[in-house]
Amino acid sequence: AQSVAQPEDQVNVAEGNPLTVKCTYSVSGNPYLFWYVQYPNRGLQFLLKYITGDNLVKGSYGFEAEFNKSQTSFHLKKPSALVSDSALYFCAVRDMNTGGFKTIFGAGTRLFVKA
């Protein structure tokens, strides 16, 4: 079965420090991976995606993610965290077993950036 795991419920980082939010996946075939961010009382916002090509993907707000096929990971990174980055982050994968229209979301990782 296709799945995505976010092993950390919460990540704490000081402002200005680099941040990493972890994601691992399990799929049959090629993975189609996404990161979304959710601010309080708002819907999810798309950050970036990996479909094919370069393993390092750059996205919105200075975020990037590294696709690692051997480790089946797609960790979200940012070189210098901002307090305003504090939010709930979701990793997601398209479920190709059902034609690709369904998206499987991880449980989410809450990021706290301390000033």
Add this chain to the structure above:
Amino acid sequence: GAGVSQSPSNKVTEKGKDVELRCDPISGHTALYWYRQSLGQGLEFLIYFQGNSAPDKSGLPSDRFSAERTGGSVSTLTIQRTQQEDSAVYLCASSRTGEVHQPQHFGDGTRLSIL
């Protein structure tokens, strides 16, 4: 507006009542999704519409849940005989097409509370 619009933003109702939730997708987007999110948790897929094709209803949790999409645009999610476990945030998303590389654009959700 240019984004996905959902109404109402909040709905409080008594157990046993029926509720209707509305979603206006981004103009021109052919794919529309409904999800349920319980208390800051991950997203549970409910239903998917693509153009004029029959919707995929495989995620609907019971026959009390139904959804329709009129004219390929506005969608309504109806919950009949609401139960307390239906309390959640219901999120709608649309994408330009249903292709796997397309990111989803989310509305801010309807927060449903069943008393």
